[in-house]
Amino acid sequence: MLASAQRGFNCDVVVWDTARLAQRSRFQEHDIEVVAVGFSADDRLLATIGCETERRVFVLDTATGKIVTTSKLPEDTPRVAALAWSPAKGPCYEFATAAGHHVYLWTVDPFKGFISHDRITPGSVRRIISTLTYSADGAWLFAGTESGDVITINVARRAMQLMHPVASGGIGFTGLAPGGKLLVGAGDGTLNLFDFQQAAHSAPPLAVVPGAISAASPVAGVPGRLLVGTQQGGIYWVDMVLGSGGGSGRPSTTTGLAAGTCACTTYEHSQQGALTGLAYSTTGDAIATSSADGTVCVWGAADFQLKARAADPRAGEAQSVALSKDWVVSGWADGTVRCHALTPSGTIGPTPFPGAGGTTIGGRMSPAAGGRVSPALGVSAAAHASAAGAAGAAAVPLVWSIPAAHQTPQACGATAVQLSNRGHFLASGGASGEVRVWDAASRELASHLKHHSQAITDIKVMQDDVHLLCASEDRAWSVWDITQEKLCSVQHAPMGAVRGVAMAPDQVSVATVGMDRAITVWDLRQVSKPAMKIPDAHQAEVTAVAWHPGGAVIASGGADAAVRTWDLRGGGRAAGSFAGHAGAVAEMAFGPDGNQLASAGADGCLVQWRVG
Structure with a gap:
């Protein structure tokens, strides 16, 4: 089974049958947002928790979708960040929640419809809790914190007992490894094996992935393998046995071996921010996207693999993109137009251009199942530029750039770009309403078209490579003769x-x-x-x-x-x-x-x- 929840006016909780790929039940009692869901160890119960405004807790029977019991979070409880069920067996069930620096243990009697909670005594410890995991016998509860510590809680005594610094950047994931030790994924990208019985944690990390680890899950049927996700949109295989590789015949790019015993391979990557632009290649085998997270990515149109990625952390968001067979041109919030070559050598056609910079992370994106008209891929994140070179794929070289192409005292940003059909020039539009045409070989300004008073939203070059269409936020669209720098018509x-x-x-x-x-x-x-x-x-x-x-x-x-x-x-x-x-x-x-x-x-x- 799989449970999903959402935010919004109809924030339903849906339980899915993963074998049939069909909805099993739908729960419609929450308002505003559901912030946590979790199955009990035997999958018979599902806990759902609303946001800090709603503060409602429900325990559902997964077989019927009916409410077993319900309660309210304590007053002034901040947003719940983590939920975990105890594996301990008995007449009652137990689960834990973390909100801010508070941890609560909940006891549920499903036969009587009873629920109660106890607050863990924090003592002198004040940390923001981000993750929760029970030990295999349910006697201990491990809490990962935003400061990179792991707190050990004695469940029977309802008290925090120990605290160990484990990693930097905060804890994004905790889970049990084979043998009962604790796996800890951190914001510095390290995956650590933590033994709470030791006085101090000093072991090197098992693996390091590019980006802050935010989630991980064992892979069914493959012992010792984890699927690790990061805040920057990367998904990686991490194999506990050295040398097992990516396996399963899936395309992957080796990210290298850590100081410990894990092999790490890239499985997928995506972009983190809102997408701002899109373009097909002229051959239709690739799609380029620009994103507000400051990245430009090129995807295979047939296999959905990430072919290339470029980022410049100093440039702000990527606002527009155009794609040819060998190069990708993009407009950025700093007003610069940049060109990256899609070949490792950094050449465009037969002409070599010296390039520097540029980054890439290889990966794979999968088609959605079912339906003649259905999303074939969905993306929501991209890796930081600092981690971009870690994938081991060929870097995307920056071939050239046009600084301050659209930087004026009024506004800054290259909001639209378009390549000519023959590839001999490119047109760009700016945030202040100007349109400029550049010679592709020399990057010299060939035409300057000024009529619009607000940002250019779209540009299209006509088939004759002489005329140009522009759309603007000033309520107008226009047709231009590029060679004569002449405004042919304008409509409002x-x-x-x-x-x-x-x-x-x-x-x-x-x-x-x-x-x-x-x-x-x-x-x-x-x-x-x-x-x-x-x-x-x-x-x-x-x-x-x-x-x-x-x-x-x-x-x-x-x-x-x-x-x-x-x-x-x-x-x-x-x-x-x-x-x-x-x-x-x-x-x-x-x-x-x-x-x-x-x-x-x-x-x-x-x-x-x-x-x-």
Whole structure:
């Protein structure tokens, strides 16, 4: 079984049957947010705990989904950070919760519907508790702290007995290792084996992973193997037996061996912040994403592996991205446009460019199960730049950069980038409304297009590599002749920012979206009024738009987290509506063959849909 919970108006707890991949029961009593769930050792009971505002504790019967008993957290209890059930057998069950520096032991009699709690006597110890784990016999309770200590609690006496410093950066995970010792994962990336019976902890770490360890779980059917997760979005295999490697035939990148006895291999990686941009390669075999966490990642469109990653901790968030076969160009919050080569040698085509910096972590991202139209991958985090080189894959070299490409006294940031179809120039838009065209070989400014007064939200280069479409937050979208630096036309939205612009394959029709919640289709031959309008396309503002290569379908994404398709042959009738995001859709694009649609969201998720 698997239990999941959520935050929001309908913060249900769902129990899933993992064998059938189906819902087993749904519990709907919590309000605002569920902060902790946990199964008893025999899987018969499930404890669920609400946030510090709600303060309700429920114990459920997993067989029926019914409430066994309920209680309230003590007054002024902060947010619960950890929950653990005792493995001890008896007429009553016991579980522990940690909130701030308080630890409570709860006793549950499921037959009488009784629940009570005792507060652990802290003595002189004042630490913020982050994890809880019982010993194998239930006599001891181990509490990991945000200061990197492990506190040993005598369960029978209801008192804290010992405290040992184990690691730096805080404790993110505790669990029992074979033999009864305690495994401790820390914020410094170390996985430690802790023996509470020793006077002091001095053993070297078993393994070190890139990033702060936040979770770990044994792998069923593979003795001695852990799946370790980090706050930076990395997931790693950690094998307790030296030399067992990644196994299972899964793609992985060796991260190296620690001072102890564990082999560590990368399994997956993802981005941590909201996604801000998305682009397919011209061949359709890769997708690039930019993120507010200050990273740019390139993913395999077919196998969902992380191919390349670049980060600059000094540059702020990555705001936009464009991708070709051999290079990825990105715009950053510091106003700089950067280009990274996707080949280890740092070359773009036949021309070598000396590059420095750039980082990568190799990994794998898995397709979701079931459904013709379903998310193929979901991402929510990325590794810090300081840990980026640890994966052992080829580094992504920084080939060149254009400093202060979009840095003005009014605003700073390269909010949109687009490569020309032949690759000989790139266009970039800035936070202050200017559009600039750069020679790709020399990085010299070729054209400066200034009309918009607020940030550029989207840029599209037309097929002739002469004309350019721009969308802006100043309620306008425009068409430019790049060679003459001439404004061909400008149109205004009825209200608010224009969030996206898309060019039809016939190079005549243009679609724009924005705060009016509509999709507006224009004919460039007679642009004075819209050729078609799809009103109320979304329940909130429309934030992204893409045109299918076949020309008959438009896709849109909105602040309502919905992705929708529209058939223009039927006058703009709805063709499909897909749920996969939990936040506003930031960018979307069809693959070159039109069979896939990719969308990037503020929820940090990159979703690929089958639409062909």
